[in-house]
Amino acid sequence: MQTGEESTRQLKVARQVQRDLSEIFRLGAREYCQGRMVTVTRVRVSSDLEYAHAYLSIFPSGNAEEVVQSIAARAREIRYQLGKRVGKQLRVVPELTFALDDSLDYIENIDRLLKSDSKENPDG
Secondary structure, three states: OOOOOOOHHHHHHHHHHHHHHHHHHHHOHHHHHOOOEEEEEEEEEOOOOOEEEEEEEEEOOOOHHHHHHHHHHOHHHHHHHHHHHHOOOOOOOOEEEEEEOOHHHHHHHHHHHHHHHHHHOOOO
16 A cells, blocks of 8 residues: 555544534534534544544634634544444544634635636636
């Protein structure tokens, strides 16, 4: 296996963690997410399955960084909730880190720029 490639086991664990984190955030939106809608867009798991890095998309996106920091501050609590869900399937519940996935904002910005360009340049 080449460096940077994820194993089948890593991908399966990542998908399971993504599903379970999504459910935790859905059920605990007030508690963990300040009432915002949080989507777990991607999870990357280390090769030893001990660390999971989750990318979160926040809607509405105002103060999204603050929401992610709030979630990160409660990572131990969220990991405990995750452990109750995956405890039977995984020997070790991965340590969690969270980051903002701003790719949707990036796409919206490009879309907005393209629309404004087409209005200025109707021939283009």
